[in-house]
Amino acid sequence: xxxxxxxxxxxxxxxxxxxxxxxxxxxxxxxxxxxxxxxxxxxxxxxxxxxxxxxxxxxxxxxxxxxxxxxxxxxxxxxxxxxxxxxxxxxxxxxxxxxxxxxxxxxxxxxxxxxxxxxxxxxxxxxxxxxxxxxxxxxxxxxxxxxxxxxxxxxxxxxxxxxxxxxxxxxxxxxxxxxxxxxxxxxxxxxxxxxxxxxxxxxxxxxxxx
DNA sequence: GCGACAG
DNA sequence: ATCTTGTCGC
Numbered sequence: 001x002x003x004x005x006x007x008x009x010x011x012x013x014x015x016x017x018x019x020x021x022x023x024x025x026x027x028x029x030x031x032x033x034x035x036x037x038x039x040x041x042x043x044x045x046x047x048x049x050x051x052x053x054x055x056x057x058x059x060x061x062x063x064x065x066x067x068x069x070x071x072x073x074x075x076x077x078x079x080x081x082x083x084x085x086x087x088x089x090x091x092x093x094x095x096x097x098x099x100x101x102x103x104x105x106x107x108x109x110x111x112x113x114x115x116x117x118x119x120x121x122x123x124x125x126x127x128x129x130x131x132x133x134x135x136x137x138x139x140x141x142x143x144x145x146x147x148x149x150x151x152x153x154x155x156x157x158x159x160x161x162x163x164x165x166x167x168x169x170x171x172x173x174x175x176x177x178x179x180x181x182x183x184x185x186x187x188x189x190x191x192x193x194x195x196x197x198x199x200x201x202x203x204x205x206x207x208x209x210x
Numbered sequence: 211g212c213g214a215c216a217g
Numbered sequence: 218a219t220c221t222t223g224t225c226g227c
Contacts, residue, residue: 035217037218071218073215080217102216112216129216165227170216 006075010111016119019105021177025124027052027185029059031088031095032197033117035080036205041067045083046205048197049095052188055196062208063087076102077113081120088121097177097185098125099197104174104182106133106149106157118175125174126182128195132159132170141165144187158183162190169194 001009031049038044043066049059065083069075088098103112104127114127134151136159143164149157149172157172160183171183189195 035218037217039219043218067218071217073217076216107216127216131216133216 001069001078003072003075006069006078007109010109010116013116013119014109014111017105017111017115018176019173019178021124021181025096025177025181027096027124029093029095030097030099030185030189030197031091032099032195032199032201033084033087034101034198034201034205035083036202036209037067038209042209043067043080043083044205044208045080045087046201046208047084047087047091048200048204049091050189050197050200052096052185055189055191057200059092060204061087061090062204063090064208074108077116080113081116084117085120088117094121094123096124098123098174099186099189099195100125100127100174101129101198101201103127103129103133103170104157104172106151106170106172108133108151110156112172112174114172114174122175124176126177126186127157127172127174128186128198129170129172130194136170139168146183160186162187162195163193166193
């Protein structure tokens with residue numbers, strides 16, 4: 001797949017994104033997705049499912065793969081998607097929400113990793129990035145405070161303070177959720193700056209790299 | 211033309 | 218992404 005084809009694929013799938021939640025959406029099981037890289041082209045995709053109420057781990061999957069697509073800003077998903085999809089397919093049961101390590105609608109073509117994974121699985125998804133793709137004014141320093149993440153004149157996500165006085169994370173809608181709900185779910189998962197889903201998937205992946 | 215650019 | 222434990226500071 002060439003970068004040109006990747007862009008065309010994003011534009012083809014972009015209209016399928018549903019930026020709102022089903023009326024009765026209940027999130028009981030939340031999955032965290034993350035990919036770790038070795039020195040060569042090997043990588044490990046990890047998915048950890050947590051009970052949203054207790055934050056207890058209820059399922060884990062690790063998949064080894066290869067980075068066959070280069071890291072290109074805006075096309076980041078094409079690097080991690082193959083292995084992540086394989087891992088998701090090995091879960092005992094589909095989760096109610098996917099928490100991705102990267103952007104959702106906060107993307108140059110409004111189709112970041114979280115949107116892509118959401119559309120391919122048709123599961124609700126949110127993107128939680130550690131650095132912004134857009135501009136924002138720093139939110140208040142208390143946990144839960146937030147401000148708009150703006151790109152190209154539109155609000156594409158939110159800078160969310162998940163912990164008192166710590167750098168915010170950047171939340172954007174992936175698929176089948178709205179921004180308010182996305183932020184509420186992310187905040188609920190945060191004990192430290194990053195969601196527990198992301199932290200556990202990250203450590204699981206790293207452990208398997210050795 | 212120059213800079214910016216998720217992980 | 219990755220290099221990386223203890224340590225300084227509020």
